[in-house]
Amino acid sequence: MRVTVGLGIALMVLGCGGGGDTQEADAGMAEEAAMPARVTITQPADGAVVDAGPVLFVMETEGLEIVEAGNMNPGTGHHHLVVDGDIDWALPIPNDPGVHYHMGLAQTEFTIEDLTPGEHRVISVVADGVHIPVDPPVADTITITVR
Ligand SMILES: [Cu+2]
Incomplete structure (x- = not known):
């Protein structure tokens, strides 16, 4: 039984x-x-004004497990950050530093070194082992200003 x-x-x-x-x-x-699983960018805050230079992004998730890229277990994924770029929800997230960043070692924090001054839209999105966004989407969007 x-x-x-x-x-x-x-x-x-x-x-x-x-x-x-x-x-x-x-x-x-x-x-x-x-x-439902969800992700939140806890740092920097939405609307924050940050100094030029390295910017640390911190992500928190609920309802799914953050694992290394390549792991296809259900209910798992890894973080990505998309800076001023778009997401195709059906395709693997591209690997183009400057726009799409992969946290393939299961990091929950990531520093972007070279944000240009001005306003930036930053999307945090969780994708599966082959970098396809999980379905239903688990994402969070903030806008920050670099001065
Ligand atoms: Cu990835």
Whole structure:
């Protein structure tokens, strides 16, 4: 019986990619699935004015695990920062420093050294092991001004 239930949960996870299923076989798991994952840029604050020079970005996540790039386990991903750029939600995030940055070693903080003076839109987005944004999207956007 235990084996049957365990296998059922394993198949369910594989089948749905780790999200969305609210079967009540396991109350704890149903609760977890009901909470949407999210990411927040906790530093700098949205609207902050920062001095030119290195700027430290700090990300906090809920509802998913931050792991190294290459890990395709359901419910995991790694951080990215997109500076004044766009995101194609269906494609791998490009690797072009200056616009798209990958935190492929599971970092939750990242310093951008060379932000130009002026206003910048910075998007934090969590993507899977092959750098495709997780679905549903887990992202946060701030605007900062470098002086
Ligand atoms: Cu990546």
